[in-house]
Amino acid sequence: MKKLTILTIAIMACNLSNAQEGKDGKKDNKLTSESSQPITPSTLWDLGRVSAEGLSKDGKTLVYGVSNYNLESNSSEKNLYTVSLTNGAVSQFTDQKGGETVVQIEPNDDVIYLLKGQLWKKNLSKGEALQLTNGDSALENVKFSPDGKQILFSQSVLVKKYHSTDKYPELPKSDVYIYDNLDFRHWDTFNDGKFSHPFVASFVDGKVGEPVDLLKDQPYYSPQAPFGGAEDFTWSPDSKAVLYVCKKKFGTDYAVSTNTNIYRYDIATGTTSNLTEGMNGYDTSPTYSPDGKSLTWLSMKTDGYESDKNDIILFDKNSSIRLNLTAHWDGTINSFIWSNDNRKIYFTAATKGTVQLFELEVPTNIQTKALPKIHQISAGDFDITGIVGQVTDKLIVTSTKFTRATEIFSFDLKSKSLTPVTRVNDAKYARISENKIEKRMTRASDGADLFSWVIYPPNFNPAKKYPTILYCEGGPQSALTQFYSFRWNLQLIASQGYIVIAPNRRGMPGWGVKWNEAISQDWGGQPIRDYLAAIDDISKESYVDTARRAAIGASYGGYSVYQLAGVHQNRFKTFIAHNGLFDMRSWYGTTEELFFANHELGGGYWDSKNEKSYTAFNPIEKANNWHTPILIFQGGKDYRVPIGQGLAAFQLAQLKRIKSRLVYLPDENHWVLSGQNAQVWQNEFFIWLKETL
Numbered sequence: 001m002k003k004l005t006i007l008t009i010a011i012m013a014c015n016l017s018n019a020q021e022g023k024d025g026k027k028d029n030k031l032t033s034e035s036s037q038p039i040t041p042s043t044l045w046d047l048g049r050v051s052a053e054g055l056s057k058d059g060k061t062l063v064y065g066v067s068n069y070n071l072e073s074n075s076s077e078k079n080l081y082t083v084s085l086t087n088g089a090v091s092q093f094t095d096q097k098g099g100e101t102v103v104q105i106e107p108n109d110d111v112i113y114l115l116k117g118q119l120w121k122k123n124l125s126k127g128e129a130l131q132l133t134n135g136d137s138a139l140e141n142v143k144f145s146p147d148g149k150q151i152l153f154s155q156s157v158l159v160k161k162y163h164s165t166d167k168y169p170e171l172p173k174s175d176v177y178i179y180d181n182l183d184f185r186h187w188d189t190f191n192d193g194k195f196s197h198p199f200v201a202s203f204v205d206g207k208v209g210e211p212v213d214l215l216k217d218q219p220y221y222s223p224q225a226p227f228g229g230a231e232d233f234t235w236s237p238d239s240k241a242v243l244y245v246c247k248k249k250f251g252t253d254y255a256v257s258t259n260t261n262i263y264r265y266d267i268a269t270g271t272t273s274n275l276t277e278g279m280n281g282y283d284t285s286p287t288y289s290p291d292g293k294s295l296t297w298l299s300m301k302t303d304g305y306e307s308d309k310n311d312i313i314l315f316d317k318n319s320s321i322r323l324n325l326t327a328h329w330d331g332t333i334n335s336f337i338w339s340n341d342n343r344k345i346y347f348t349a350a351t352k353g354t355v356q357l358f359e360l361e362v363p364t365n366i367q368t369k370a371l372p373k374i375h376q377i378s379a380g381d382f383d384i385t386g387i388v389g390q391v392t393d394k395l396i397v398t399s400t401k402f403t404r405a406t407e408i409f410s411f412d413l414k415s416k417s418l419t420p421v422t423r424v425n426d427a428k429y430a431r432i433s434e435n436k437i438e439k440r441m442t443r444a445s446d447g448a449d450l451f452s453w454v455i456y457p458p459n460f461n462p463a464k465k466y467p468t469i470l471y472c473e474g475g476p477q478s479a480l481t482q483f484y485s486f487r488w489n490l491q492l493i494a495s496q497g498y499i500v501i502a503p504n505r506r507g508m509p510g511w512g513v514k515w516n517e518a519i520s521q522d523w524g525g526q527p528i529r530d531y532l533a534a535i536d537d538i539s540k541e542s543y544v545d546t547a548r549r550a551a552i553g554a555s556y557g558g559y560s561v562y563q564l565a566g567v568h569q570n571r572f573k574t575f576i577a578h579n580g581l582f583d584m585r586s587w588y589g590t591t592e593e594l595f596f597a598n599h600e601l602g603g604g605y606w607d608s609k610n611e612k613s614y615t616a617f618n619p620i621e622k623a624n625n626w627h628t629p630i631l632i633f634q635g636g637k638d639y640r641v642p643i644g645q646g647l648a649a650f651q652l653a654q655l656k657r658i659k660s661r662l663v664y665l666p667d668e669n670h671w672v673l674s675g676q677n678a679q680v681w682q683n684e685f686f687i688w689l690k691e692t693l
Contacts, residue, residue, distance in 0.1 A: 036433045038495035041682035048424040050406045052388040053102035059391035074676045103142045132206035141230040145239040151203040159219045160193035181251025186592050187226040188637040188669035198244045214265050222246040237292030255594045259303045262286045291342045304595040307477035309513050316366045329374045330512045337387045350479035350510035355383040383482040400484040403491045433458030442537040445529040452503040452534050455494040465545040467693050470535045471502040472553030472560035476519050479509040501538050505530035521602045524563050524617030548693050554578035566622025574692035578633040579641045582649040583620040590642040629659040631688040636666035
């Protein structure tokens with residue numbers, strides 16, 4: 001592993017030297033300062049990864065997690081810490097091997113947490129950790145009833161016999177899957193017939209009673225697969241019912257729909273009712289108001305559209321009236337919480353290249369159906385990535401910037417200011433060179449304003465010329481804001497001597513619902529023209545070396561790179577695509593979430609009304625125009641964009657004798673999760689840029 005780290009540093013130093021060249025032809029190796037250096041891949045993975053875990057009932061203590069990655073062992077270790085919100089004092093709370101996750105903090109300051117699938121308890125101020133459960137099966141997504149007498153959790157249950165060892169137990173060494181429906185694989189695993197189900201059981205003195213499966217014998221997932229969690233569950237305030245999110249569809253019907261509903265399970269009678277009957281899109285995140293009188297959740301209208309406008313629905317228990325509180329607001333919501341006094345709802349949403357805090361006042365008389373005014377309450381070049389909770393007149397939030405990984409902050413509702421609560425990575429960032437970051441507005445080809453972030457190298461000198469990289473975001477309806485990634489890290493890329501321009505092209509939240517929807521069934525149209533407009537505009541600057549421009553991206557960003565390879569008209573000197581869509585016909589025939597493909601492309605390739613998605617907007621159709629060097633990354637377990645996409649693109653480049661390279665990651669999915677694999681990924685990324693740009 002030491003050799004790998006040394007190689008990384010050598011590449012970074014070489015790139016920095018190679019990338020910056022002045023008018024006098026001399027290279028500039030000067031670092032930002034004596035004590036700071038540009039960030040490297042190994043530095044990036046040395047950062048602690050912060051997670052907010054919970055607030056004490058008195059609001060005086062925050063529990064948070066820090067995960068540290070050990071590249072030598074290729075594993076992560078997470079521990080819990082506490083910080084006083086009154087004096088800032090920090091102390092380590094757990095040091096057990098494995099990753100602890102807080103379930104709840106009780107009024108007496110007992111912290112209940114999960115470790116290796118079992119419940120533990122430890123007081124914030126005294127005593128040792130006590131293991132509460134020691135069952136044969138691991139508990140997941142645990143939530144205690146408000147009265148503390150019951151427990152809600154999820155476990156995986158075998159419902160369908162898809163694998164040969166289940167269907168033919170007399171053949172234990174066989175390894176065969178048998179399917180009659182779609183949904184035979186999802187994200188990075190084949191369906192083995194096991195479905196995650198919610199369970200309810202009594203909980204007395206650490207003993208879990210006989211659990212009741214709320215979806216017994218049903219082939220449905222709750223939490224949602226593959227990324228749903230405890231946010232898909234909640235208890236009724238009186239502890240008499242459980243609410244859970246579920247898409248009660250099976251097989252092919254499941255693969256083409258996003259219609260989740262929120263179901264209420266009555267503990268006493270064992271009956272289930274659908275609270276969102278007639279609501280056809282995603283319904284998620286059921287949350288009661290602190291006084292228990294109102295229920296809220298997030299809702300999308302359109303079945304099959306995963307990036308539809310996300311609204312907050314208010315349900316009044318007394319009148320049974322539903323009210324869409326944000327129907328009139330031109331945006332889409334990420335997450336929300338109620339204020340402690342039941343009067344307001346705070347939420348996060350993308351807006352103009354960042355993610356910010358908003359508030360609305362909950363109507364006092366829902367029967368009038370008057371919609372509330374919505375106010376943005378935070379502003380700045382940062383993202384508010386989550387709301388932990390409210391402490392008097394402050395919100396505890398998580399936040400990132402292009403140059404800072406997640407930390408926890410206090411947002412003052414009166415002064416509208418952010419104050420750091422955690423400083424896990426401050427000392428490390430003090431040794432990392434800063435990057436200049438600017439906003440840039442471009443006129444798109446259709447006359448619309450097109451916003452971009454521009455990230456400059458450390459010690460940027462406008463009198464010099466720099467190679468410049470167009471960053472193409474995936475999604476395609478993902479917001480391009482002040483995110484912090486441990487792979488597609490724009491600070492890391494820029495810090496090797498490159499200017500990076502990251503446009504908020506058509507299809508991105510933060511610029512209104514119409515802008516967000518504009519990409520659907522137009523993948524290769526205006527969004528690609530937006531990319532060309534952005535790179536053409538910044539290329540007018542004297543410090544951009546127009547002979548050395550690149551385009552990079554993953555997923556839809558990888559598609560964009562493949563599409564640009566056929567239409568760029570010599571703008572770019574090199575390309576990098578990760579898990580990109582190359583042939584829309586074969587992709588439609590092998591991807592798993594068909595609702596996404598149906599909405600974004602219009603439907604199947606055999607239907608003539610969708611012809612444009614499979615011809616003009618299909619990168620493979622422009623194969624004859626390919627002539628530019630290209631690096632292709634492809635994950636072997638990516639079932640969203642299966643392996644054939646990357647292999648076909650590489651084969652095209654090779655057969656056309658184009659300089660090209662394939663980096664195949666057999667054990668990775670749509671992302672790169674292994675630390676050592678990520679180091680190889682970064683090394684190959686920057687080696688390629690050094691060779692070709």
